[in-house]
Every structure is written in C-alpha cells, then in structure tokens.
Amino acid sequence: MRLKRNTLFQRVCAGPDSRTMEKLPSTTPSSVVCSLLLLAMLAATAMTAMAQAAPGSRGAIVKVDRAALHEHLRALGHRTRGGIAKSKSDSSDPRFRSLPHFSSSFSVNGMTYPYTMLGYPPASGRTAKLRSVIVPLRMRFVGFGPNQDVSVDFDAKAAVTNIVHSPMYQDAQFPNGFGQFGDMLQRATFWNKMDREREWHVRMARPRVMQTIDIEVTPETGALFQDSNGNFFGDVLFSFIDAEAKTILQLRSIDPDELPVFVTQNVTAEALGYHSAFSIPNDDGGETLQTFIYTSWLDPRLVDPLFADVSTFNHEEGEWLNDPFINNVAPDWMYPPPTDPRTVCSGNPFLEVGDPQGNGPTFDDFPTIVINVGNVGYHLQQLVMLPWFADERPSSAENGWYTFPAPDALTVPAVYCR
Secondary structure, eight states: OOOOOOHHHHHHHSOOOTTTOSOOOOSSOHHHHHHHHHHHHHHHHHHHHHHHTSTTOTTOEEEEOHHHHHHHHHHHOEEEEEOOOHHHHTOOOTTEEOSOEEEEEEEETTEEEEEEEESSOGGGOOEEEEEEEEEEEEEEEEEETTTTOEEEEEOOHHHHHHHHTSTTTSOEEETTEEEOHHHHHHHHHTTTTSOTTOOOEEEEOOOEEOOOEEEEEOTTTEEEEEETTSOEEEEEOHHHHHHHHHHHHHHSOOOTTEEEEEEEESEEOSSSEEEEEEEEEOTTSOEEEEEEEEEEEBOTTTSOGGGOBTHHHHHHHHHHHHSTTSOOBOOOBBOSOTTOTTOOBOOOOBOOTTHHHHSSTTGGGSOOEEEEETTEEEEEOOEEOHHHHTTOSSOSSGGGOOEESOGGGOOSOOOBOO
16 A cells, blocks of 8 residues: 655645745754654554555455554544645635635744634624535445455444534533534633624534435455444545545535535544645636535444544534634644653644644543533534643633633643754
8 A cells, every 4th residue: 555645744744835834833853743744644544554455455354343443543533634825815805715714813932823713803793604514425335355245335324413413513511601512612712802792603504414425435445344243444545535525526516605524424534534625716717715524423332432423523623613724833732731751742833723632642631522412412522722822821711721622621731842
C-alpha cells in the first residue's frame, strides 16, 4: 500500500502552502514535527495496510477483539483536508459565496493570529441559522474473504436518524443553559464579547437529508474487520472517500451556504472523520467557498464510549465552526493535560478545537460526555475553546472556562511547544 501524505504533512514537511496561509509560525524544529506526523500517519494506516498490502492477504477479513478495535479506532484519529486563502475567506467581495462568517484576531508573545469563524460578529447580537444537508452513504463491501465471496452492506439509516435527533441539531441541557451543542460552545466562548443583551447565536437549521447513495468498496479501496461477536466494521482509503464526496458535490445540487455532511455507519476512512474546505470557480466569474464534513458513526453497542455515536460528528462540527476554511493559524501547542507524561508537541499549527483533547496520545484522558435529548444519551467529545489557544489568563470565556462541555476538565491554557 502506498503511504499517502496528508495535507498537514505536506504543509509542514514540504513547505507552507501559500493558498491556505500567509505565515506558518512554529517554535518546533521541522524535523521533530515531521517525525511526529509521519508516526501518526503510519499508526493511522497500519490496520488497513495489514489487510491490503501483505502478499496474499488482500481482501482478508481481519479478526479483532475489543481491545484491538479500540486501538485501531484511536490510531485513526481525525484529519483536515484542503484550505482556502484568507484573502478570499476574509473578503467582503460578493463574488466569494459561502456561509456567514466573521473575522477577528488574538495575540500571543507579540505575534498576531487572525481567525475567521462561522456566524455573525458576536457584538452584533444577530442569530445565524446555518444550513446543512446530510448525505447518507451506504458502503457496499464486495469481494472479501479467502474466496472473494463475502459481501457486507453498511447502511447509514440508523446513523442519520441518530444524528438528526442529536444535540447538534436539537436543544439539550449544557453547563451554560439549554440549546444546541455548537451554539452553546460558541456562546460560552464569546460570552464576554457578545452583545450586552446576549442575544447572539450560531444555530444549525433543521438539516435536509439527501437520498442514500450507494458506494461499492473492493479490497483495492478498503478493508473489512470482524470482532469476536461477529460484527463487521469497514475502513476505506482516505483518498477514496474524499474523491467520492467531491464527485457527489459536483453531481448534486448543494447551495454555497449549505454544509454537506457525509455519513457512514460502522465504516471509517483512514480517519474517524475530517472537515474540508476548497474554492470552486463559478460560471459567472465568482467562486464558491465550499466546506464539508465527513463523519463516521459507530454503534455505541459495539464500540467504547470514546468513539460512540455522534462523538466524531461533534468533534468535526466544532472544528468547522471555529476553523471553517482551515486557515486559522495558532501557536504550536502540546497535548493536554501537561501533567500527563505522554504529552508531546502536536505539530498542529491550526485552531482545531477538537484535536487537543480528541486526537493525540492523551485522547483517553478526556472521556466523552453523555448529553441527553429526551430518553436518549449521546456521546460528545470535549473541545477546547479559543481562550485556550490564546493563552488567556484568566479566560475571557463564560466563567473563565477553557473547554466544553466539561469545563472542569482543563483549568489552564495551552502549553506551547519549545
């Protein structure tokens, strides 16, 4: 199997991409960052490589117990893809069409870090209702097993129903009140910077659900796993799912101010999930600043709570709200908490709020938080907030918080790489 370099590896190890950033600050030697990124990539592809690359093993069904499945999912982690230049995302030129967004900045050690986030400026007191379309993907694995006669269909119906009824779209109780996850996260972040009446909101409108799309997966593009209870799980190449998503975007009618959310059930893509951003030229000379999310949904009856149900989606949604165009640069940080001896420099120069607590060696220090909607519990990953990256002491967020939805999980801002 050919190792595919992800976007962050290309940016840090092959030189910064002028299309996605003006400046890439770093206090960590590039050789260290590159080594960490390469190790993470190797870990994330190890299980797929075992099933696809070994002589005579292509299409073999990989048997895993619960512990091995846990380590496989943990190694996959989360990614980003693409990026849009700030000269476009921050422009008021109407030719650049996208979701409503605002820009500001913070400073650390004398360096200014501009950022762009979704919604209207907090001081405006306006409510943004962000539109989305959920795209269910039925993944059809064919030609597996020793005789190439094993086929498994992974329908996303249950996943979509669960997501639509989750706290990402429905109101639920959080430490700072009653509302949607993304809205409550952002309101907590900008609590002391929003309008005096505190009427500012960033809400998700009721999603449109597209008809299920079938995608065939062969041993050339995916791997099949089976746990000790006979349950199947799939994993496909990252480049494969990304190409399928972009093809669907070309063929289906999706508005510039609409977020596509591609959903698979019990199938991953060399990552638990990722969010992407890229520009699309239009016939009238303008450009669409396209964003989308790919999220796996893993059955909570079959996997550990750390990876269950909407935990990946809330990670990606939070990052999409805070870094929609994948061009918000932040100081290079170490994985929290600083007291864990496993902490290392992240090699991640972006304001990705889900990664510090949900994408590194200290991942399991931060268990998912169960948030109820009616009688159903949903597992949400913990996400850091802007003041954590900005080294604010005390934090300007509500009640001096640095993380959400379990504010007590972190009580100090980021420790930067040296």
